[in-house]
Amino acid sequence: MPERSFSRLPIHLEATITYNGTIIEGELDNISLKGVFVRTTQKIPINDSIMITLYHHTKDQQICRLKGRVVRISAEGFAVEFEKTLLD
Secondary structure, three states: OOOOOOOOEEEEEEEEEEEOOEEEEEEEEEEOOOEEEEEOOOOOOOOOEEEEEEEOOOOOOEEEEEEEEEEEEEOOEEEEEEOOOOOO
């Protein structure tokens, strides 16, 4: 497996993922400048584009929205690579 470009940080934020007109619920497990892992039972095909909306833990305050694409799927959820890094 190739070495990662950016360090991952553990994070536990609720998120909604908008995919193909559908909104699904998930929880972020870890994040880096380049991507995030989303824990969810829903599966989205690899290379499909999504929009992630992050919420404060009470889910009454939106933190940010990030565009990305699914790059890996596992039993626990899926990994997303952001269209732009958080520094762009």
